[in-house]
Amino acid sequence: xxxxxxxxxxxxxxxxxxxxxxxxxxxxxxxxxxxxxxxxxxxxxxxxxxxxxxxxxxxxxxxxxxxxxxxxxxxxxxxxxxxxxxxxxxxxxxxxxxxxxxxxxxxxxxxxx
Numbered sequence: 001x002x003x004x005x006x007x008x009x010x011x012x013x014x015x016x017x018x019x020x021x022x023x024x025x026x027x028x029x030x031x032x033x034x035x036x037x038x039x040x041x042x043x044x045x046x047x048x049x050x051x052x053x054x055x056x057x058x059x060x061x062x063x064x065x066x067x068x069x070x071x072x073x074x075x076x077x078x079x080x081x082x083x084x085x086x087x088x089x090x091x092x093x094x095x096x097x098x099x100x101x102x103x104x105x106x107x108x109x110x111x112x113x
Contacts, residue, residue: 015046015047015048015051016046016047016048016049016050016051016069016070016071017046017051017069018044018046018051018053018069022069022096025096025097025100026053026067026096026100029100029103030042030055033055033103038057039055039056039057039064040056040057040058040059041055041056041058041059042054042055042056043056043063049070049072050068050069050070051068051069052066052067052068052069053066053067053068054066054067055067062085063085064084064085065082065083065084065085065090066082066083067080067081067082067083067099067100068080068081068082068083069096074094077092077093078092078093078094078095078099079094080092080093080094080095080096080099081093081099082099082100082102082103090102
């Protein structure tokens with residue numbers, strides 16, 4: 001008697017990932033930060049409930065930031081979030097480009113009073 005084994009792959013739920021326009025926005029910020037010397041490496045992953053783009057100062061370290069996409073939160077807090085290395089949510093929102101503005105630096109100017 002042989003055991004009944006199902007050789008067909010099980011139905012997997014679709015993984016969440018960034019679409020082309022989202023990746024363009026993220027890579028635009030990433031390229032700018034690399035040019036400024038702040039970031040040097042990245043990693044991407046698509047999972048069942050979240051897509052993550054992690055940025056690193058060095059490849060051997062923990063990520064400085066994670067840019068996350070969680071479609072289940074789209075109607076609540078917003079699908080996109082920037083999370084710091086400590087786990088603190090730096091910014092969350094419905095529009096990825098607005099969320100990514102957290103990485104824009106404003107040049108400090110001295111004002112003579």
